[in-house]
Amino acid sequence: MATQKLLLLPGDGIGPEVMAEVKRLIDWLNAQGIAHFETEQGLVGGAAYDASKQSITDATMATAQAADAIIFGAVGGPKWDSVPYEARPEAGLLRLRKDLGLFANLRPAVCYPALADASSLKREVVEGLDIMIVRELTGGVYFGEPKTIADLGNGQKRAIDTQVYDTYEIERIARVAFDLARKRRNKLTSMEKRNVMKSGVLWNEVVTQVHAREYKDVTLEHQLADSGGMNLVKSPKAFDVIVTDNLFGDMLSDIAAMLTGSLGMLPSASLGEVDVKSKKRKSLFEPVHGSAPDIAGKGLANPIAMIASFGMALRYSFDMGALADKVDAAIAAVLASGLRTADIKSEGTKAASTTQMGEAILKEL
Amino acid sequence: MATQKLLLLPGDGIGPEVMAEVKRLIDWLNAQGIAHFETEQGLVGGAAYDASKQSITDATMATAQAADAIIFGAVGGPKWDSVPYEARPEAGLLRLRKDLGLFANLRPAVCYPALADASSLKREVVEGLDIMIVRELTGGVYFGEPKTIADLGNGQKRAIDTQVYDTYEIERIARVAFDLARKRRNKLTSMEKRNVMKSGVLWNEVVTQVHAREYKDVTLEHQLADSGGMNLVKSPKAFDVIVTDNLFGDMLSDIAAMLTGSLGMLPSASLGEVDVKSKKRKSLFEPVHGSAPDIAGKGLANPIAMIASFGMALRYSFDMGALADKVDAAIAAVLASGLRTADIKSEGTKAASTTQMGEAILKEL
Ligand SMILES: CC(C)[C@H](C(=O)O)[C@@H](O)C(=O)O
Ligand SMILES: CC(C)[C@H](C(=O)O)[C@@H](O)C(=O)O
Numbered sequence: 001m002a003t004q005k006l007l008l009l010p011g012d013g014i015g016p017e018v019m020a021e022v023k024r025l026i027d028w029l030n031a032q033g034i035a036h037f038e039t040e041q042g043l044v045g046g047a048a049y050d051a052s053k054q055s056i057t058d059a060t061m062a063t064a065q066a067a068d069a070i071i072f073g074a075v076g077g078p079k080w081d082s083v084p085y086e087a088r089p090e091a092g093l094l095r096l097r098k099d100l101g102l103f104a105n106l107r108p109a110v111c112y113p114a115l116a117d118a119s120s121l122k123r124e125v126v127e128g129l130d131i132m133i134v135r136e137l138t139g140g141v142y143f144g145e146p147k148t149i150a151d152l153g154n155g156q157k158r159a160i161d162t163q164v165y166d167t168y169e170i171e172r173i174a175r176v177a178f179d180l181a182r183k184r185r186n187k188l189t190s191m192e193k194r195n196v197m198k199s200g201v202l203w204n205e206v207v208t209q210v211h212a213r214e215y216k217d218v219t220l221e222h223q224l225a226d227s228g229g230m231n232l233v234k235s236p237k238a239f240d241v242i243v244t245d246n247l248f249g250d251m252l253s254d255i256a257a258m259l260t261g262s263l264g265m266l267p268s269a270s271l272g273e274v275d276v277k278s279k280k281r282k283s284l285f286e287p288v289h290g291s292a293p294d295i296a297g298k299g300l301a302n303p304i305a306m307i308a309s310f311g312m313a314l315r316y317s318f319d320m321g322a323l324a325d326k327v328d329a330a331i332a333a334v335l336a337s338g339l340r341t342a343d344i345k346s347e348g349t350k351a352a353s354t355t356q357m358g359e360a361i362l363k364e365l
Numbered sequence: 366m367a368t369q370k371l372l373l374l375p376g377d378g379i380g381p382e383v384m385a386e387v388k389r390l391i392d393w394l395n396a397q398g399i400a401h402f403e404t405e406q407g408l409v410g411g412a413a414y415d416a417s418k419q420s421i422t423d424a425t426m427a428t429a430q431a432a433d434a435i436i437f438g439a440v441g442g443p444k445w446d447s448v449p450y451e452a453r454p455e456a457g458l459l460r461l462r463k464d465l466g467l468f469a470n471l472r473p474a475v476c477y478p479a480l481a482d483a484s485s486l487k488r489e490v491v492e493g494l495d496i497m498i499v500r501e502l503t504g505g506v507y508f509g510e511p512k513t514i515a516d517l518g519n520g521q522k523r524a525i526d527t528q529v530y531d532t533y534e535i536e537r538i539a540r541v542a543f544d545l546a547r548k549r550r551n552k553l554t555s556m557e558k559r560n561v562m563k564s565g566v567l568w569n570e571v572v573t574q575v576h577a578r579e580y581k582d583v584t585l586e587h588q589l590a591d592s593g594g595m596n597l598v599k600s601p602k603a604f605d606v607i608v609t610d611n612l613f614g615d616m617l618s619d620i621a622a623m624l625t626g627s628l629g630m631l632p633s634a635s636l637g638e639v640d641v642k643s644k645k646r647k648s649l650f651e652p653v654h655g656s657a658p659d660i661a662g663k664g665l666a667n668p669i670a671m672i673a674s675f676g677m678a679l680r681y682s683f684d685m686g687a688l689a690d691k692v693d694a695a696i697a698a699v700l701a702s703g704l705r706t707a708d709i710k711s712e713g714t715k716a717a718s719t720t721q722m723g724e725a726i727l728k729e730l
Contacts, residue, residue: 076560085563085566088560090560090561094561120486120487120490120598120599120600121485121486121487121598122485122486122487125485141506141526141528141561141562142561144525147562147563148563149563149566149567152531152532155532156531156532156533157531157532157567158529158530158531158532159528159529159530159531159562159563159564159566159567159568160509160527160528160529160563160564161506161527161528161562161563161564162525162526162527162528163506163524163525163526163527163528164523164524164525165523165524166517166521166522166523166524167517167520167521167522167523168521193612193615195441195453195455196455196459196506196507196615197506197512197524197526198450198512198513198514198524198525198526199524199525199526201450201514201524202514202522202524203524225616226615226616226619227619227655229616229619229620229623230619230620230622230623230628233485233486233598233620233623233624234485234623235485247558247612248616250558250561250591251590251591251594251613251616254591254592254594254595255594255595255598255620257595258595258598258599259598263595290592
């Protein structure tokens, strides 16, 4: 069995706690001989800043470049609110995404039946929801230059951010989204603001071309990002796969996650291009939720999103789809048994700590 | 009684139908001697394009500059999907906003008790909701330069949009929002993406300064726009006034509107700076909903958002707060009586056409 190199980056807040549950799972898979993962652990975000005044070091970046997959917890917290902009916790995550070329961010929004009542939406609106948001992750306003604050004198400053998209960036993310749609319900919705933004005009044009050239069998629909957001809140089940840019994807995927009532449950995958020679792609897996500093260190965090993110790693980076299915089934079984961390607790269910939840999922496996 | 000059711009789709109900109301106010409005009607959007190949003409812009208030319907529709970018229907609206300096967009999101069940959210989450989104309307990525698509050769294009914010633009919109909060529940939430955008950093800094200097009595809170959007979906009633930039405001206000289940009911006001000499400000009032081309011309449109927008004109441009209250009360009374246009129809209510709804509100007055 080939050895697979994993870099674990727990980060800040509840990151280390939920990562510990993935570590438990990895150790078990190794001990059982089901897989052979070699893990290394690194610092990112505030934790890295405290140690090195940088949100990620060049040494950790080198390890990340060499890893077969990165498992990422969460970064940030009020403790680092006043560190210099370039060293803020989020910068570590953004550097990983950019330097590793992780352009395709897959964010499933699934409503677990056992949790349908936890949503602020009506049960019938979200029950059975299973959509996939594909967010472009290395372009747009996140990385475009100029990105500056200039002093104009007289107490006036001018801040500038730049949204840049090239044809090839839109083409490759569109292909990822169309391919996913083909494996699902065969429908893709592309969202932009072409009525206001030139990048929206190009986005619309390129997605339309890729569709006409390569994916005529998939149903393609275009929506403006504002009314698309509305529709997501009104009737989320009308969607299958949604493809959108970095900033709209940031907003829309958070909203979609919240709709499901399962924020502490949702994983994400960030993928690079497939290397022609090695057939491998760089990849990073992280929960959709953040570092939740308010509950950190209390054993209250829900490890399911983190474990499900590792499940996505099995599926997308290690071609272990069957094992990934088992992980998902174990999560569903534990939920069905009534075990709940604090974030998803409801009447008649059994309370579990982070560790108890992790152990229960492992036992189910 | 002073004569007040109104420019009516019905626009496209259902715009003319809903505007007709405002016209009915204006005629009645004039006939009763309650007010003296002088109205002029103009073309904007696709309607203007069909007549002049421009989405608004210089002549109409001159009338707009001279008007005491502009009442705007809606623009756009598939008919104009392939007109040149510069002449697309939305360009007329954007030119009005920019040239008249309408920097402050007020978008109340109110859940009418009679309609709480129309929301996709649970009744208890939205019942009694009354929040105000204050959106910056003349800056940011909507108007920043460069805004271009360049041909890079080899089938590659590069699209660029630029988000620009100066200190004074953030200061003046913050003041509008703080002033509104003072008249409401005294709480302001500012939203940006300071962890990714320099404009977010400046936005956060300036709002914090304005607060410390002039509005210490108002509770100020900062949220990232993505998690803020989440919170809006999770517990909208936790908010009072939200202030945010042009693009985030576009997304968040549409989502907030949808939460209420009252999309066809929500008005908006766009205001300029108060002129030192005349004490007047330029202003435009429009429904939050769009042109809904699919139901245009069928008498199905809900005129309430348009009538309520005219109510906002009475309040914000003509200092007729008492009359505005009466308009709002008439709308609430008609809803309570069970009359409903198709968009808000539910079991046990009485169906009304656009005209029947407009007439009923007038009768109530
Ligand atoms: C932490 C932050 C930089 C990040 C983003 O804005 O992309 C987060 O919100 C996300 O969605 O992964
Ligand atoms: C029509 C369009 C240009 C406009 C906008 O994006 O501002 C609309 O969505 C709005 O919110 O008023």
